Amino acid sequence: MTxxxxxxRSDFAATIEQRLxxxxxxxxLSREGEVVQVRIGQRHLRVDLTAFYHAYRxxxxxxxxxxxxxxRTLHDQIPVREARTFSEVAHRVMPMLKPIVLLNAVFEKxxxxxxxxPFLADLIITYVIDEPQSVAYINERHIERWQVGEHQLHEYALANLAARTKERAKFLISGEGAQRLIIAHSQDGYDATRLLLPDLLVSWKPHFPGNMVIGIxxxxxxxxxxxADESILTSIAxxxxxxxxxxxxGLTDQLFTIEDGQVREYQWV
Structure with a gap:
């Protein structure tokens, strides 16, 4: 293209139609001007190419x-229940920390x-497909249908979480010394789960005297x-x-820290 x-505008729409x-x-299914109708699996989707043409220009x-x-926009609209292959949803797989009691609820239903x-402190790492207005939990039937291993699922989820964190996560930093606080407040549903990003946490350690403590x-x-200040530690805990x-x-009142690049449960001295 370069x-x-x-x-x-018309050639752009025709080229996109052919590529699709x-x-x-x-x-x-059809194209009228800049509006293309497609089917992905059982999903009938309509896409207006106007914004994409402006970006191209x-x-x-x-x-x-x-x-x-x-x-990606098209595939993001595919509900997880309709995805036939893992590749259709791989870029939307995310980890999510949940209390282990969630498994009881699933079993009872x-x-x-x-x-x-399993994770730490009666928490588990679940895996979800990020959808426009919600998330869909990945279960054993998805795993079987997609023929994807748990390790591969985990690696995709962590990579996607790291990428999203780099692109759009928000962190509030306030105070100095023993009063220093770093708070994740992206409000995207994955703030607590960013505990699974040890590289991020390690980068914060130099900002704190004593041990860095983390709560979710x-x-x-x-x-x-x-x-470093016992009164502050006790108050926040x-x-x-x-x-x-x-x-x-709610997740847990357990505190965490990071040692040798790994997340550990914090032990009170």
Whole structure:
């Protein structure tokens, strides 16, 4: 695309239509102007190419990037229950920390068992497909249908979490010395789960005297602080304990730290 004049609006739409027809998992139903109707699995989707054309016109040499974004937009609209292959949803797999009692609820409701691995402090790592308005838990039936191993699922989930954190996570840093606080407050459903990113946590350690302590009282909150001042440590630990039972999506009052690049349960001295 870089050796030719920019495509006109109609030529851009025609080129996109042809590229979509070449995709093995996409069936093009029709195109009228800049609106393309496609079917992916059992899902009938309508996509307006106007915004994608504007993005292309700003940088015609990045046509492939615009097209890749279009594909991702289409696949992001596929509910997990309709995905026939793991590749259709791999870029949307995310880890999510949950209390282990969730497994009891799944069992009692006679639902397919979740894909998970044990973590620390009565927590488990579950795996979800990030959807526009919610998440869908991956269960043993998905694993069987997609023929994907648990290790591969875990690696994809962590890589996606790290990428999202780098792209859009928000962290509040306040105070100095023993009063220093770092709080994850992206409110994207994965703030507490960022405890699974040891490289991120290691980068925070130099900001704290003594040991860095981490709390994840609920799904949407992660706080890192110092244990150098016992009164501050006790006060924050008490608030974490309250929040873990009073806030929505409660997780644990257990404190954590990082040692030798690994997350560990914090041990009070």
């Amino acid at each position: 050796n030719h004049p920019p495509l006109s 027809r070449d995709e093995p998992t996409i069936e093009v 700003q940088a015609p040499e990045h046509f492939e990037l615009v097209y890749a974004t279009l594909l 006679k639902l397919p068992m979740l894909a998970y691995r 009282p609920n799904r949407d909150f992660l706080i890192a602080f110092s244990d 008490h608030q974490i304990q309250l929040d873990s039972v009073q806030r929505e999506y």
